[in-house]
Amino acid sequence: MQSPGALEISRRDLLAASAATVTVASAHSLGHAQTKATTAPQSTKVTFTVNGEGRELQLDNRTTLLDALREHLHLTGTKKGCDHGQCGACTVLIDGRRVNACLTLAVMHEGDSITTLEGLGQPENLHPMQAAFVKHDGFQCGYCTPGQICSSVAMLEEIKANIPSHVTVDLTAPAEITPAEIRERMSGNICRCGAYSNIVEAITEVAGRKA
Amino acid sequence: MRAFSYERVSSIEAAARAAATTDGAKFIAGGTNLLDLMKLEIETPTHLVDVNGLGLDSIEATPEGGLRIGALVRNTDLAADERVRRDYALLSRALLAGASGQLRNRATTAGNLLQRTRCPYFYDTNQPCNKRQPGSGCSALAGFSRQLAVVGVSDACIASHPSDMAVAMRALDAVVETVRADGTKRSIPIADLHRLPGDTPHVEHVLERGELITAVVLPKPAGGEQIYRKVRDRASYAFALVSVGAVVHPDGTGRVAVGGIAPKPWRDEAAEKELANGAKAVAAKLLAGARPTEQNAFKLTLVERALSAVLVEAKG
């Protein structure tokens, strides 16, 4: 929903080059252009609940939901793996749906209910999915794990709600829980340690218990 | 990311007005592409107009027998809609082939149409890129171009459009409905929404400043076998090297739109007339005038073979 009017043209002389030497601006600044500063405030108050607890924050508009959780609320279970929606480590549940917390602004979540890994269970009182990940060794370094677990909990709900996937054979039939479905639906959560085979077993066990 | 002011709007008129009257304003809905680019200062809005409160999130039947899809309908919900699954399977399939479950939960119908290229030089602000910084040059032409476009390109830009959904929308003859800053409405056939790069690759579509997409309208169901075949390196969570969206009728006629090969979803009605003559004939027409690089010339063969597989599948 962007309009071309906002695309700015910046100074091309930054790239004036000779054969042996070249002068360019540093990282980022090539894209810079002069824009009229707005006088509107650049921070906003936002109120939402996190793991059932009401929170009110006055935030720099630029603060992502991920950084609001990690740097302002110190809920560091949610991880920053790429900050660009390319890995899934920051997956949280917003009103029950899984999203990448890195690609949404905190101020866009007025009134929302957010669940992070910390809201699912504690070391002494594990959520069934957390327990299954421990049992099946569905992690190694543990950094993608919060995203994997949040994602898998929401993913099973998506199947229950009859949301199809890329590998669903018949779009008009109810979605099923199969290893192929789990793998496709979990593909937005990268695990570089390569625990995928074990993660699928953990999820399958929880799904079976639920069914 | 540059500092910006932020407002939530609750009416379409207010949204269009806010965007038109504030310097450097942009709409934000799902934000999955815009925020990605803002972090890298490829996009540098000074004001964000949050349109998530506008509603525009329902899918309704039209009197013509089609569907009007609200601009803010999330990709997941559109793909899961019973009517879409039954009557526009191509659209459902294309949506499900894109991104990840998390991203589809946020990404909107309108935002998906307007997402920007994934050309790696566009994403690296140290590198010349005519789309990001007009006049700076195209690094991809003599650089890494394996993913990029082979048709519809210019000397200024060979970026490809990354959307899967848009390919299906193109094959299904969707129409984009908008409201302009002055409150007037218009309908834009999807074929006319995106512009080819020419000498101005930074101008990607025909929308005016402050013009807001409110809905995408599908005509009555096209019927036939509807297939979306996405070819990629990884099995999931990857952009298409080539994708083929097809509607094939029992008599062998149909429609074909192709993704991953052009700056916009690529369709050529003249090529579709060749469907009876097989994939080779269709591909020859579709790819007429192609200007591949050494690195992406394989896409010419790949389009033909993927289309061939789709036609075999359509026959059942």
Add this chain to the structure above:
Amino acid sequence: MRFDTPAATNPIDQGKVIGKPIPRIDGPLKTTGKAIYAYEWHDPNTRYAYGYIVGSAIAKGRIRSMDVAAARTAPGVIAVVTSDGVGELKKGKYNTAKLFGGTEIQHYHQAIAVVVAETFEEARAAAALVKVDYAEEKGAFDLTAAKDSAIEPEGGGDSGAGDFDAAFEAAPVKLDQVYTTPDQSHAMMEPHASIAAWNGDDLTVWTSSQMIDWWRTDLATTLGIDKDKVHLMSPFIGGGFGVKLFLRADAVLAALAAREAKRPVKVALPRPFLMNNTTHRPATIQRIRIGAGRDGKITAIAHESWSGDLPGGGPEVAVQQTRLLYAGANRMTAMRLATLDLPEGNAMRAPGEAPGMMALEIAIDEMAERLGLDPVEFRIINDTQVDPENPERPFSHRNLVGCLRTGAERFGWQERSKQPGARREGNWLIGMGVAAAFRNNLVLNSGARVRLDREGVVTVETDMTDIGTGSYTIIAQTAAEMLGVPIEKVAVSLGDSRFPVSSGSGGQFGGNCSTAGVYAACAKLREAVAQKLGFNRTDDLVFADGEVRSGDRRMPLAQAAGDEGLVAEDLIEFGDLTKTHQQSTFGAHFVEVAVDVATGETRIRRMLAVCAAGRILNPITARSQVIGAMTMGVGGALTEELVVDKKRGFFVNHDLAAYEVPVHADIPHQEVVFLDETDPMSSPMKAKGIAELGICGVAAAVANAIYNATGIRVREYPITLDKLIEELPEIS
């Protein structure tokens, strides 16, 4: 404790805790978000500032000047530290490229400034305002173009035995092929991150490091301060695979920024910086020649490898395994190193063997076909129990044949079509491939401290790290076994420079060596306990069930602790056993692929690894290491390549969208079998490495399976569909 004679029977052999499938003891922390990683340390009474890196926009040249005026006056900015401002800093021992300081640019995205602000958002925005005037210089970025200028690396490295040229010339069956592997990225999930805090001259750094002592030493060197003044902590590490072996820019920038800002500063490298700012696995060009008799016996084998690195760097030792894996009287290997101005090449999971086996194990498959032999049989025919370059030197233990035979049977290898391209299921061409797995077993000295308290709780302290490998768990198992307590009675503290220096995590040496260090400390503690409890005889001492027993006498272990507790510290020091005996680990990978007949997309259908790697300390964590390595091997086979822009001199696809590592949908259920064995030459644990063995050969097994499926032999990794599509069968 010196280890210079083969291990005799010891308490580890009891196998009450060691070898048992015990779930990770850190599992409940990691699955609930309670494991604290580097960037997450938070003291509510501290006002942290945020540092954001500025990286070079050019690949090679000099900084003429930097204009930081706009950045310095931007909202929230506390300090700007620039490379030209701090001047030359001493480079650490383990780095090739300098991490920061001075005006020389050695590679793209090299750190040139850090901007410190009150918030992350402010620091990031201000970093974009730094303007740099560069004098750009021409660089060398293309390995193929630089190949002919490559020279023998410092320290040589050529090896040989017999007369390769003559034997190859005379061989009735021959192969002479070139294979290429691309630059690859570790792409671990946790980006490099550090928090630095100064207290006077004392520096504390929370970071993400595989090797605490190497980092501590090099950080002190870089900052020009006394090593004793540096305290490093890294209890949880979000993956490393080699890229966190050596000090990185985040720690240096955080320390300099915190000094300048006079506040603790947090610095994380943004993901798009990682590929060019840090290190990568270097690309290789490899030529392999094999000659054999018609009986299938190799008579001549040669492996040459070319790679590139920055000046002062080293080669990718891709020929390493070829010196040891197969028999053959006449042999040679050689490596040549070209100067490239790309980012620093360095260790990534199984450096040397990983890319070396990618090439060698295709060559072996090709040779088997030329000989009309089954590739499993061809490998078995050429097994050796001695170092082929030095036949008086035996392997400490080698069961490659067992791996191949067990794997072939389990996998249903006999179902494989001998004719390539012959098996089709619908739109899929199906094929099976095999490769041997081989990785040397390295040993590094490793220390630990063990504490017993009056509750009978045993606390182990070592600067060993757990990068996902399971160190916490196997160290707890070791202490529990040695001291006869349940694992619940063992607490493990890792990754802190106040603890004894360990082997650290790398080169698949960490599991064996760090537990051997704990073994040594526990052995010392056992002696202290015995003395304290008044046991005169030590030859029949048994530590079991929380008791110490000798003859008829039994005493509670906890009693030895007294009120002050009992502490023992020791170091395992490795002697000459790795010289007298070749220590390596072995395996076999079996893969079944399906290749789409229309598009050439390859999907993995089945995978099996059989490993022979000494005692398996914990089959759960060991299996995870292997499946993880298999997964990374699939990436190496099919998608992973850092693409070089040969004009601008950088890796173009520098994020996780453009550099494609495997996702869930790429990986099927994976099978792992461990052969039951111990290796008394390796350590008192009789264990060896496993984490890198798992990747060695995987990619070649995939390549061989693709060949079996399609009849198309691709020798340039990764095997993407564009390399297959022109040769796939006609479809209609």
